[in-house]
Amino acid sequence: MRRVTFPPRLPFPLPLRAAILDLDGTLVDTLGDFTAALNAMLAELRLPPVGAGVVAGFIGKGTEHLLRETLVHVGAAPSLFEHAMEVYLRAYRGLNGQAAIVYPGVVEGIAALRAAGLRLACLTNKPGEFARGLLAAKGLAGDFGVVFGGDAFERKKPDPLPLRKTCEALGTEPAATLMIGDSRNDATAARAAGCPVVLVTYGYNHGEPVRGVDADGFVDSLAELPELLKRMRA
Numbered sequence: 001m002r003r004v005t006f007p008p009r010l011p012f013p014l015p016l017r018a019a020i021l022d023l024d025g026t027l028v029d030t031l032g033d034f035t036a037a038l039n040a041m042l043a044e045l046r047l048p049p050v051g052a053g054v055v056a057g058f059i060g061k062g063t064e065h066l067l068r069e070t071l072v073h074v075g076a077a078p079s080l081f082e083h084a085m086e087v088y089l090r091a092y093r094g095l096n097g098q099a100a101i102v103y104p105g106v107v108e109g110i111a112a113l114r115a116a117g118l119r120l121a122c123l124t125n126k127p128g129e130f131a132r133g134l135l136a137a138k139g140l141a142g143d144f145g146v147v148f149g150g151d152a153f154e155r156k157k158p159d160p161l162p163l164r165k166t167c168e169a170l171g172t173e174p175a176a177t178l179m180i181g182d183s184r185n186d187a188t189a190a191r192a193a194g195c196p197v198v199l200v201t202y203g204y205n206h207g208e209p210v211r212g213v214d215a216d217g218f219v220d221s222l223a224e225l226p227e228l229l230k231r232m233r234a
């Protein structure tokens, strides 16, 4: 049996009323989608392709960041950015979800959170249109009363603003709202907003080991959440 790792006494007040889940790297492995859309764009601009290993390190800070880093990586002129963005968004729209896989344990984990009576939101730096389309394509849209993309607010994660706004939409206090993500970006935003935060160990985390990030707990699968919640409510 896989063990849940977390401090023996979690440093936040209970009970929890809601959870905010990140999308890419937490609910769905979208590396295949990102890589395919970027390579379609690069081919159209007659630039060299990128490998998935490189792309994984660019995910999690929104589309502008992903595109800028990719153009630098292939040695393209920064002036290509706007055109590249148009081509990339068109490509992504055309293949959203096709090479993406829901991580093992996600369906069980979400069911456990719902059974515990928590309100659920999905908060991602992905454009809202793509986030809603992906959740629908993967049969997860009905689980989230609230879905916000990276274009919903003035600033994206790691700024705390999107988490504060999501708590407002959920009608819960940040201290009673658990953030579940895969990266330093999620943890930094959660800490600054006053939300407890648990990170999954299988996501992208900007290409770095996730266990080095300051978080309240780590799980290898969302299916471990019931055990974690039990401890948190004890």
Ligand SMILES: O=C(O)COP(=O)(O)O
Residues within 6 Å of the ligand: 022, 023, 024, 025, 058, 059, 060, 061, 062, 063, 066, 123, 124, 125, 126, 127, 157
């Ligand atoms: O960077 C993105 O587009 C998505 O990132 P997130 O779902 O992990 O917030």
Ligand SMILES: [Mg+2]
Residues within 6 Å of the ligand: 022, 023, 024, 025, 026, 060, 181, 182, 183, 203
């Ligand atoms: Mg993520």
